[in-house]
Amino acid sequence: MRLTKMGSNASPTYLGLDLSTQQLKAVVVDDDLKILHEASVQFDTDLPEFRTHGGVTASKDNSHTVTAPTMMWVKSVDMILDRLTLAGVDYSSITAISGTAQQHGSVYWQTGAELTLRNLKSSDFLHQQLGSNFSISNSPVWMDSSTSKQCAKLEEAVGGPQKLAEITGSRAYERFTGSQICKIAENKPDAYNNTERISLVSSFLCSLFLGKIAPIDYADGSGMNLMNIHTKQWDSTLLEACGPNLHEKLGDPVPSKTNLGNISPYFVERYGFKSDCKIIAFTGDNPASLIGMRLHEGWLALSLGTSDTLFLWLKEPHVVIDGHILCNPVDAESFMGLLCFKNGSLTRERIRNDCAEKSWEIFNQLLDSTPRGNFGNFGLYFDTQEIIPFLKGDFRFNRAGDRIGKFSSLEVEVRALIEGQIVAKRAYAEDIGFHSGQDTKIIATGGASANKSILQVVADVFNAPVYLQEAANSAMLGAAYQAKHGLSDENDYEKITSVLTPPQLVCEPYPDAPEIYDPMVDRYRTIVNKLLQGGL
The missing domain is CATH 3.30.420.40 (ATPase, nucleotide binding domain)
Incomplete structure (x- = not known):
């Protein structure tokens, strides 16, 4: 019946x-x-x-x-x-x-x-x-x-x-x-x-x-x-x-x-x-989330939630012991990278509570009032044992590279947190085979994607424009998109999803962003290597 x-x-x-x-x-x-x-x-x-x-x-x-x-x-x-x-x-x-x-x-x-x-x-x-x-x-x-x-x-x-x-x-x-x-x-x-x-x-x-x-x-x-x-x-x-x-x-x-x-x-x-x-x-x-977020070659998606996660479309992946390389569900000749960071929104909330009276508005004012590069100050914050790098605790460094116990101002602390988090993501994205190029776009999702001040740091560190896209239930929607995609003999995924509302441009990098952040990525690698070896 x-x-x-x-x-x-x-x-x-x-x-x-x-x-x-x-x-x-x-x-x-x-x-x-x-x-x-x-x-x-x-x-x-x-x-x-x-x-x-x-x-x-x-x-x-x-x-x-x-x-x-x-x-x-x-x-x-x-x-x-x-x-x-x-x-x-x-x-x-x-x-x-x-x-x-x-x-x-x-x-x-x-x-x-x-x-x-x-x-x-x-x-x-x-x-x-x-x-x-x-x-x-x-x-x-x-x-x-x-x-x-x-x-x-x-x-x-x-x-x-x-x-x-x-x-x-x-x-x-x-x-x-x-x-x-x-x-x-x-x-x-x-x-x-x-x-x-x-x-x-x-x-x-x-x-x-x-x-x-x-x-x-x-x-x-x-x-x-x-x-x-x-x-x-x-x-x-x-x-x-x-x-x-x-x-x-x-x-x-x-x-x-x-x-x-x-x-x-x-x-x-x-x-x-x-x-x-x-x-x-x-x-x-x-x-399925990669499909639902409509990633394309050279793009990455950054989910800013309790844990922060990077989804990357890769052509030639590199092996990273603490990351994941999966086959790409859209293009059998490509791969997808997956990097997870445990210390996401809860760590951001801790620093907000300590420095900004539990107010995101004050937090953003502090972040925006500090110049990009943070006068050479740099910080890494891990409330729980992080996956990559395998560290726990707060690590603050001044312009001279000395480890210090406290920054001189609240705004320096706030920017050190955000820049440290995003620089780390770029470093590990590059390690796994991602390269920012002229066509690179970053799709931001998750709770913190509503914070434009944080997204501006993302744009500058990666030297790529950041877009917002409705990504609720991205895995379920990706399955529905794949149902239609699977009926086509051609690899016309972009054509199939082109009927959807395009991502919304939120912010673009400043022209001098590479001058500031390229050296900071190198500095991050040096600091982390020393920390992991017990040298700092």
Whole structure:
């Protein structure tokens, strides 16, 4: 029984899904990529029977083990489609579907699961039919940090963390899927052996709509510590280190905009989707965010939030042990860089509270009243242990390069904080292979992107114009854009997204910015090297 009526002359629409840690979201956009409908399912409140907190379950006997009930995700698909139906979505107009999901999580399909997927009965919910089709009922997720032993094993297999990063784009991380699979193969060999296929959360969600086990896409697959990011194939040495017959369980990865074929008959019969509605490969949330933020070659996106994150479009990436190189979801010949900095908005708020009476207006007045370059004063502030550089504490330096305990004025302290944070980001962006050029644009997002005084420092340090773009739900919207992009044989991503409102120019660098900040980047590198060696 169909729950919607078939529309005969409906304009094409596209469905994007986002299975994040705490919720499943969906958006339907029209041919101009304008939002028509949205819906969401909150795991904790809408599916209380699974007893998750923040969408996950932490092990009582080992706080480092964090999982999510796989069936909770299945049931959320049933719920969100019903909510879209109530919202009036015409499923018969949806031409293509794509999706995204939290990276690094993994799903273990029991032997025989694909046969079940191919023969779903439209009269029943998905969760009523798939309950016995997972060999591991609780999926490891990105918050898990219980695989230190397996990480060491992967690095040792190829000759150390540097070599692993050269092959896979990252050194071994406990949350990454390779070490998680290795742990299950070692600790639950029966369940592992009874696993027909292993999916990432993204390809698992895709499989439900495709009606068979979907392949892992290049971009999400490059966040597993298993794929050679240059050949786009699984590395045989790493597969062997993880578990037996792993290639067979993973299948071959595919380009991120691959058209995988028609939607499962289940959704045609139950909801009224067109039988030729296409399923485009689903990807991870960070690659989908790159799509949603509409980055192009030579651009970077800077998210200024609790943690600050740099997304970079790279042609020739360099290996950085504490950064991540992923395959680019838009252009298979390019890469994306990902750099995370723990000390973001909370550190800025601390200095604001100390120096500016808890007022951003006063903070900005202090920042703007101090000349660029800050009279040669320089500061680094790390409230919590930073990832890059691996430091904690406040470090202040005067013009002569001496480390000091206190600056002479509040305005010097404020500018030292902001310049130090942004100079660090430029240094590590360059380390990972980014080069500012004539066509470079910076897309600013996150809470602090509303602060033009801070963005002016960003423009000057990078010597590039800064733009603002509506980036709420960028991963979900990126999935919807990818649904349309995947229907095209050409690599016309820019043309497809050109119908959207262009980014808004906020500020441009001053002409003399390189004279001030190029030497400051060099000075930063010198200071950090000495700090890491204990010399300051």
